[in-house]
Amino acid sequence: MKAIDIIHAEHRALGAVLQAFGFILDEVRDGRLKPDFTLLEAMIEYITEVPDKLHHPKEDEVLFVALRARLPQAGALIDKLQHDHAEGNRHIAELRDTLRRYREEGPEGFRTFEATARAYIANSWSHVALEERELLPLARKGLSEGEWANIDAAFEANKDPWSGPTGEFRSLFTRIVSMVPAPHGLGPSAGSDT
Amino acid sequence: MPELLTLENVWAGYGDAVVLEDISLTLGEGDSLSLLGRNGMGKTTLFSTLMGAARHRSGAIRFAGRDLTRVPAHARAHSGLGWVPQERDIFPSLTVEENLTVVATRGPWTLQRVYEMFPRLKERRGNMGNQLSGGEQQMLAMGRALMLNPRLLLLDEPMEGLAPLIVQELMTIIQRLTEDSGMAIILVEQHARQILPLTRQALVLERGKAVYRGDSETLLNDRALLDGWLGVVAH
Numbered sequence: 001m002k003a004i005d006i007i008h009a010e011h012r013a014l015g016a017v018l019q020a021f022g023f024i025l026d027e028v029r030d031g032r033l034k035p036d037f038t039l040l041e042a043m044i045e046y047i048t049e050v051p052d053k054l055h056h057p058k059e060d061e062v063l064f065v066a067l068r069a070r071l072p073q074a075g076a077l078i079d080k081l082q083h084d085h086a087e088g089n090r091h092i093a094e095l096r097d098t099l100r101r102y103r104e105e106g107p108e109g110f111r112t113f114e115a116t117a118r119a120y121i122a123n124s125w126s127h128v129a130l131e132e133r134e135l136l137p138l139a140r141k142g143l144s145e146g147e148w149a150n151i152d153a154a155f156e157a158n159k160d161p162w163s164g165p166t167g168e169f170r171s172l173f174t175r176i177v178s179m180v181p182a183p184h185g186l187g188p189s190a191g192s193d194t
Numbered sequence: 195m196p197e198l199l200t201l202e203n204v205w206a207g208y209g210d211a212v213v214l215e216d217i218s219l220t221l222g223e224g225d226s227l228s229l230l231g232r233n234g235m236g237k238t239t240l241f242s243t244l245m246g247a248a249r250h251r252s253g254a255i256r257f258a259g260r261d262l263t264r265v266p267a268h269a270r271a272h273s274g275l276g277w278v279p280q281e282r283d284i285f286p287s288l289t290v291e292e293n294l295t296v297v298a299t300r301g302p303w304t305l306q307r308v309y310e311m312f313p314r315l316k317e318r319r320g321n322m323g324n325q326l327s328g329g330e331q332q333m334l335a336m337g338r339a340l341m342l343n344p345r346l347l348l349l350d351e352p353m354e355g356l357a358p359l360i361v362q363e364l365m366t367i368i369q370r371l372t373e374d375s376g377m378a379i380i381l382v383e384q385h386a387r388q389i390l391p392l393t394r395q396a397l398v399l400e401r402g403k404a405v406y407r408g409d410s411e412t413l414l415n416d417r418a419l420l421d422g423w424l425g426v427v428a429h
Contacts, residue, residue: 001415005391012388016358170366177363178314182327184357186314189327 001148003063003155004136010055011128017046017176018121020184025114027181035110037103039179044099046176047124048092050169056085059131062154063139071142077134084127095120195222197256198378199244199346204253206243212251213239215402221395223345226372226379228389228410230424231399237382238280240399241348245277246270258345272299276344280351282335286324290315293323293334294341301343308337311367329360336367346378347371353383368392386424390414398423 021043027033064078098116102109143151163170182189199221207213213236221227229237242248244255246267255262258274265273284293294305294315309316312333318326326334332352339347349368353361369392372379383389390396390410398406398413405423406413413419 005387005414008387009391012358013362016362020357020359174363174366177359178317180359182329185359186327186329186363 002152006155014047014050017043018124020180022121023184025117029114040099042172042176044095046172052088058155060085062151066143066147066151067139074138091120195225198223198258200256202254204255205251206248208248213402217404219397219407221378224376224378226393227395227397228393229380229382229397230386235399236402237399238350241277241350244275271342274345276339276342277348278335278339278350278352280354282331284323284331284334288323289320290334291319294337297338298341299343303340303343308340312337329356344377349381351382386420
């Protein structure tokens, strides 16, 4: 079941950025960090583009199709997850719009941006939890070895799952790590002069 | 794959206490192995035995064609073994660059190549070891081990205590090392599912004994084995 390992690996990478995003929001809200819009844009690009371009298509086109065919009782759960995927575009636009307004308006724009960002983070975690706690256990039990072999082959076609076709998302991830202040990343910690 | 490291029926421990019982393994040049087990099962003791820091009681250890048990502990680092201990072992009073160059030996791993692998260390090259964050210290510890130009790199829980963002970044670097460096690597970690995809072989220790020795992929795909030996860490 390599497909499940790939999904878990992608969730871990996404989760790492979501966690760091929450940390940045905390630090800015509490006045320990000045907003770094380059970093915020990079994080938003990662948490929106990677799921949308790499993660969700594999689920929608391969795993969910096999599950619907084999386990009709999983239909409602898959509907909910696919609704989340579809809603993603609206939330992304909202997130980008509130960031743009924050940049233009200054500190007055932070509260709206923070609320939108925290809602996005919470929705992302709920979605990941639903997949890991409900969908994947169902799939693990319900699909046959032959079905898993086909799903694994389709997932493995993209050997390095979260790098992107030309490694662009791996580079983006490294850039984020270098900008996020320690201890979450490798950037200078808030208030550090080193 | 030419043979690099062989352990045959090795027993080892500390003082009179036996920690490792009858361990055998073979690792080829450029090969990679995940060393797994719950806390206190003997993983770090295996590294300590290779480095001469634990008491070797019996059994053969051959490394690069030599009987490693006859190499004094202080000479093992220069015999081709690069150890990155959990404690990271960097000099706080030296700069990043000094930490790297002070251990340098001739070989493919130069300062420039280490900086290419860890661009952050290049940015911080003038900073003292004690001015680094935990993630930077771990990178420096790995960079120091690479500057020794080892044939076998021993990584002892390199992700321990680091934030998820840095863990992901280190995993990428370790994957590059296992795939492209030509150097053999033994990797100790708690999180089996995360590291098994990075290595070709796996060894699981339970109370000092090997309970699994084989392909990483076979172990990764056997949920019952993983759950039985490694419990929640395998999920």
